[in-house]
Amino acid sequence: MALRNHSGVIASLAALAALLLAWGGNPYIMSITIAALMTGGVALAWALLGNLGGMVSFGHAAFVGAGAYVSALCTLRLGVPVPVGIVLGALGAALSAIVMLPALRLRGPYFALAILAYAHIFRIAATEWTSVTRGAAGLSAIPALPVLPGLDAKASACLLAGLLVLGFALAYRAIRASHAGLALRAMHDSEDATRVLGVNSTLLKGLMLLVSSAMAGAIGAFNAHYIGFLEPDYAFGAMWVTLPIVAAIFGGYRTLAGPVIGALVVSLADQLLFKEWLPIGHQFLLGVLLVAMILAHPSGLLPLAGNVLRRLRPGGNGKGGGHA
């Protein structure tokens, strides 16, 4: 059992090491992998809120942007070291989520669009508050990520991004396995029944929002130091919402590995194929993919693959999905 618990971690680390050994010197492959991993991080944060908290958010760009701006400003203006800046970015994003906590008493579409409203407000604030954020002119010369010894800048960033996403996955798994995780899973079936049993559902959902926002904020901060430039329309852009959602749904948002695997597949397909086929409006195919997944198999590919494997295995009955 102990080995089974760690097999995912070991496999991820091995895949990361193999990737660096094979293509560590190729800046193009490294940069598309980093972009895919960052999509995976946001997809995981989104899926955590969706799976454990039962809430769909169209406003995760708010957290990505808040984390990016907090970290960039702390390192630029206050001289804080970059790793500390990323932690502060995550905390800043969680702090920004506190103003959204009243939205938790809303459900379904109301919550989804209230969060979207917050994301718009944040973007407008970042654009208009020029004395701090320099507005639409943007922040440039943001301090770069530290480079790990023995690696070049891209390979080092790729390793760090991989470890960050792995850390998210471990945190997600720990939450899911905890008492709170059990209560949250019960809430998915019936929130009212869970409340009757004495679970403070609003508190738990609020905590999930904070964890999810901190994860998205850390990714935003990491990205800000990786590319070294920020402007409001990019930091709070719609692509921080579309790509992670498609990735999480594609992989299976109720599983742990689904959002990350989905992000790697979807993000690489978007970069390598979709942009090749449709130089303008390549997100068209992302939308088609999302529609097709929701209609054909809304729980995603990973549970589907699990079912197929179970059916193939002798003695398997093919019952039960890969539900978390």
Added chain:
Amino acid sequence: MTELLLQALYSGLLQGGAYALIALGLALVFGTMKIINLAHGELVLMAAYVAYAAESALGWHPLAAIVLALPATGLTAAGMHWTVSRIRADREINSLLLTFGFAVVLTNGFLMLWSADVHSTSSAWLQDALVLGPLYSMHSEALSFAISLALLAGLWWWLARSWHGRALRAVAANRDCAMLMGIAPGRTELLSFVLAGALAAFAGVALYCHGVIQPALGGALTVKAFIITVLAGLGSIPGVLAAAILLGICEALTVTLASSALQELTGMVLFLVVLFVLPNGLFGTARRRG
């Protein structure tokens, strides 16, 4: 200053008429199916692009393009209903994601077909000034306001009096009970979608006549429509009109008194305030959400 304020109130009023049409389509579908169509703004934009294509490629007057826009948005809306009604599990979450997917598809479709450039009508008459005492507007704004009011009044009458309109309200109130009364809920839901598409056709052609269009506008239109639906509360057409005019006026006042960059912020703040302070909207009857 007084003149500026009066002008802002007047412009907001006219803009509100156009917003009401968009919001009503969203509210109709939300009423019957309890889902928010996140691609509703894109339906409106589709009609606007049809008007643009009819004007630029065929040389039509943009107002005549309604003949093409109605079937385009109506059929698209029917297609959306067909896919949404196929969702079985987790309907609330999956319908949001599905219509979000449609919004992404349509936005990028417009981008591919008509590029990211902004377009507006080249008809001089539509853009000429209509002067009413101290108040100015374009011909197109006044015309679209009048058409909006006529459509809203017609729809109000239809919902209140006609058999199909009453069936639609019955399904919105209680789907199972309506079915027991001999109403086919599936067909009624389809009707609400197609009606939303038809309203979007008028709203889109009006949008093209008095404004500029670009592919990314759809999302903002959906959000505005949702804001108005929340402001109005559910189940009243005069409420939707009043909320739409309120939003239009607040936006116009923000532009006049502060800056046009904050225009979008007004709606968002209004939305959040109403959501937290008056969860049943300004005109809605008390009802539990979710």
